[in-house]
Amino acid sequence: MPMPSSLQRLRRELFATPLDSLISVLLMGGLTAAAAGLLHWALAQAQWLVIQANSTLFAIGRYPLDQQWRLWLLTTLLAAATGITWGLLRAWPRPDRPARLWPRNDVLASGLLALLALLLPAALALTPPLQLRWWGITALMLLARWGAGCWGPRVPGPIRRLLPLAWPVLYLLGMVLINGGLGLMPVPPSQWGGLLLTLIESSFAILLCFPLGILLALGRRSDLPLLRWGSVLYIEFIRGAPLITLLFLGQNILGFLLPGGVAPERVWRAAWVLTVFAAAYVAEAVRSGLAAVPRGQLEAARSLGLPVHQALIHVVLPQALRVALPATVGQFITLLQDTTLLSLIGLLDLLGTARTVMANPAFLGKNAEVYLVLAVLFWCCCAALGLGSRALELRLNPNANVRSTLANAKA
Amino acid sequence: MGSPIQAQAGAAPPWWRNRRLIPWLVQVGVGLVVLVLVAFLVGNLVRNLTAAGLLLSWSWIHNPSGFDIAETLLPFNAALPYWRALLAGLVNTVRVVIAGLVGATALGTLMGTASFSSNGLLRRLARIYVEVIRNIPLLLQLVFWYFVVFLQLPNGTAALQLPGVVLAKSGLYLGHTALVNGVWQGSLRFTVEFTALLTGLVVYTGAFIAEVVRGGIAAVPQGQWEAARSLGFSPLQTLQRIVLPQSLPVILPGLNSQYISLAKNSSLAVACGYTDLYSVAETTLNQTGRAVEVVLILLGAYLVIDLLISALMNGLNQLVQIKER
Numbered sequence: 001m002p003m004p005s006s007l008q009r010l011r012r013e014l015f016a017t018p019l020d021s022l023i024s025v026l027l028m029g030g031l032t033a034a035a036a037g038l039l040h041w042a043l044a045q046a047q048w049l050v051i052q053a054n055s056t057l058f059a060i061g062r063y064p065l066d067q068q069w070r071l072w073l074l075t076t077l078l079a080a081a082t083g084i085t086w087g088l089l090r091a092w093p094r095p096d097r098p099a100r101l102w103p104r105n106d107v108l109a110s111g112l113l114a115l116l117a118l119l120l121p122a123a124l125a126l127t128p129p130l131q132l133r134w135w136g137i138t139a140l141m142l143l144a145r146w147g148a149g150c151w152g153p154r155v156p157g158p159i160r161r162l163l164p165l166a167w168p169v170l171y172l173l174g175m176v177l178i179n180g181g182l183g184l185m186p187v188p189p190s191q192w193g194g195l196l197l198t199l200i201e202s203s204f205a206i207l208l209c210f211p212l213g214i215l216l217a218l219g220r221r222s223d224l225p226l227l228r229w230g231s232v233l234y235i236e237f238i239r240g241a242p243l244i245t246l247l248f249l250g251q252n253i254l255g256f257l258l259p260g261g262v263a264p265e266r267v268w269r270a271a272w273v274l275t276v277f278a279a280a281y282v283a284e285a286v287r288s289g290l291a292a293v294p295r296g297q298l299e300a301a302r303s304l305g306l307p308v309h310q311a312l313i314h315v316v317l318p319q320a321l322r323v324a325l326p327a328t329v330g331q332f333i334t335l336l337q338d339t340t341l342l343s344l345i346g347l348l349d350l351l352g353t354a355r356t357v358m359a360n361p362a363f364l365g366k367n368a369e370v371y372l373v374l375a376v377l378f379w380c381c382c383a384a385l386g387l388g389s390r391a392l393e394l395r396l397n398p399n400a401n402v403r404s405t406l407a408n409a410k411a
Numbered sequence: 412m413g414s415p416i417q418a419q420a421g422a423a424p425p426w427w428r429n430r431r432l433i434p435w436l437v438q439v440g441v442g443l444v445v446l447v448l449v450a451f452l453v454g455n456l457v458r459n460l461t462a463a464g465l466l467l468s469w470s471w472i473h474n475p476s477g478f479d480i481a482e483t484l485l486p487f488n489a490a491l492p493y494w495r496a497l498l499a500g501l502v503n504t505v506r507v508v509i510a511g512l513v514g515a516t517a518l519g520t521l522m523g524t525a526s527f528s529s530n531g532l533l534r535r536l537a538r539i540y541v542e543v544i545r546n547i548p549l550l551l552q553l554v555f556w557y558f559v560v561f562l563q564l565p566n567g568t569a570a571l572q573l574p575g576v577v578l579a580k581s582g583l584y585l586g587h588t589a590l591v592n593g594v595w596q597g598s599l600r601f602t603v604e605f606t607a608l609l610t611g612l613v614v615y616t617g618a619f620i621a622e623v624v625r626g627g628i629a630a631v632p633q634g635q636w637e638a639a640r641s642l643g644f645s646p647l648q649t650l651q652r653i654v655l656p657q658s659l660p661v662i663l664p665g666l667n668s669q670y671i672s673l674a675k676n677s678s679l680a681v682a683c684g685y686t687d688l689y690s691v692a693e694t695t696l697n698q699t700g701r702a703v704e705v706v707l708i709l710l711g712a713y714l715v716i717d718l719l720i721s722a723l724m725n726g727l728n729q730l731v732q733i734k735e736r
Contacts, residue, residue, distance in 0.1 A: 371559060379546045
């Protein structure tokens with residue numbers, strides 16, 4: 001009697017041999033037990049009040065209450081910019097395929113976002129005004145995405161080229177909003193905390209370590225012995241030391257290295273140490289990309305009359321960075337995870353905030369709930385970065401573009 | 412646009428276009444900048460340290476430390492000098508690193524090969540393990556293992572018991588175990604701090620090693636599997652005798668960097684309450700204020716550990732290179 005194909009596949013995958021069947025049964029039993037235990041714990045035993053009562057603390061630390069409108073404004077701006085960028089990316093035609101306004105994944109992502117905006121504030125037991133704000137921000141983002149998708153093709157070329165500049169401008173604006181200045185009341189870094197501090201530290205370090213890493217990688221491959229050995233020394237020194245010892249160095253010795261009073265605030269010291277640390281690893285990732293570019297590329301560019309720096313910028317680096325992209329983003333993900341080490345030197349990043357919350361007698365012993373939520377949060381952020389990297393990799397891959405163009409031409 | 416070539420053919424180029432001179436000028440310039448910067452920083456350091464009365468000196472290292480270390484291989488007490496404390500910390504670090512290397516290699520190899528299993532469930536579980544572990548910060552995992560898992564273990568008769576192994580809140584007991592007056596005793600005892608740190612390091616590094624092993628196995632041509640199977644090897648024999656030996660030259664360099672990162676990551680022991688080198692150094696700094704010396708000791712010690720691992724792995728690498736005529 002012929003079996004349905006799905007059953008056949010199940011049999012091939014799980015019960016091909018007696019040993020396989022045994023392994024499958026054991027694993028399924030173990031998995032069911034673990035899932036049931038976890039579900040029972042999460043629904044019956046865990047007390048999620050520790051998260052609900054401290055959600056603001058986890059999000060922004062001890063940021064002054066009367067200045068929080070600045071963070072709401074920043075979130076709104078970020079949501080609008082994300083929506084517009086997303087819509088424009090879909091509206092403009094791409095070299096590899098015609099523009100499609102609503103691919104299936106986008107519909108899925110929008111639905112997921114809307115669902116999250118509905119469920120998450122409720123799960124966190126936010127007050128109705130706060131819930132309304134989150135709904136508004138999500139609606140604004142989806143609306144901006146829809147609007148940019150509709151109007152995107154009509155944007156004239158020169159403005160199109162200027163639009164990416166909105167992001168660095170927004171970043172600087174965000175720093176001003178968070179930090180104060182330009183007429184806003186200054187909020188000292190010691191009052192930043194939670195997710196806000198984690199994001200500031202990691203974004204600052206990611207943005208700065210990338211150019212620094214490229215320079216170091218170029219230095220390491222340079223023909224000039226002094227530059228080469230200097231870069232090698234720097235990279236190997238940093239890579240030989242655990243991050244915690246460097247953070248320790250930054251907190252305890254940086255003050256001695258600079259003339260009195262010039263040493264930056266502890267939060268910024270840590271940000272600089274993270275930058276300097278990650279730059280060495282990014283340099284190694286970029287170096288592997290540079291090694292993948294054939295020597296002839298530089299020679300050809302030089303023989304066409306390009307000076308060295310132009311040959312590097314226009315010919316070698318674009319190819320090298322494409323190859324180095326997965327490893328580089330891998331380093332960024334590591335960097336995001338490494339911000340948890342700030343809690344060991346007494347800063348209140350997400351993990352540091354978690355520790356202070358659990359030191360509160362009211363929430364003593366609620367380790368499992370807090371750590372689980374943090375783990376899910378970090379997992380989502382890192383997995384999203386990884387997914388983005390893979391999408392970018394596909395998009396930048398010239399062979400894939402050629403292949404899909406051919407496929408389109410055939411079809 | 413042809414004029415530069417004609418000019419070059421005629422006369423010697425001006426000095427600012429000299430291909431030999433410019434690189435040297437660039438180097439001298441960069442070198443000078445670095446030199447001035449270093450001189451500035453070191454000058455400040457010396458001036459500030461002198462002002463604080465902390466100029467580089469090593470005499471404090473012979474003073475009695477005044478703190479105790481919960482678990483040591485070397486005998487240690489508070490009356491012994493700082494250098495003994497640091498040495499005890501170093502030995503503790505080396506202990507957890509060696510145990511971690513063995514454990515992570517075993518787990519990583521198991522999980523790496525599991526992703527080639529004929530069993531679909533096992534294959535997917537191996538992938539899920541890697542994806543979950545790699546995207547969660549190690550420090551978070553360590554505090555999870557310590558506070559949520561190991562500190563919640565029961566003591567006494569309720570402890571987890573297997574033949575020859577007892578896991579209780581008071582520690583991990585191996586060998587001949589017995590319950591004496593409600594307290595477990597065993598021929599080999601590890602504290603729960605050590606066990607939590609070791610578990611965290613093994614599980615975390617194991618995920619990365621699994622990826623390295625998977626890459627190495629994937630690099631062996633499919634024909635090797637088929638040839639071995641057609642000669643009558645079982646799947647396990649094929650893996651053991653044919654595939655793994657060929658993938659080792661690919662795997663070992665990747666393992667090297669994972670081993671080094673495990674050694675460096677062991678410095679997070681302080682999150683589990685295990686007294687390793689970093690933790691002793693931190694206490695020493697708090698007591699003596701000798702920041703520069705302590706950082707130098709830390710950097711030097713980890714550098715030596717890294718270099719030792721690298722040397723070992725390079726030696727191994729030469730052993731497993733496929734010898735051709």
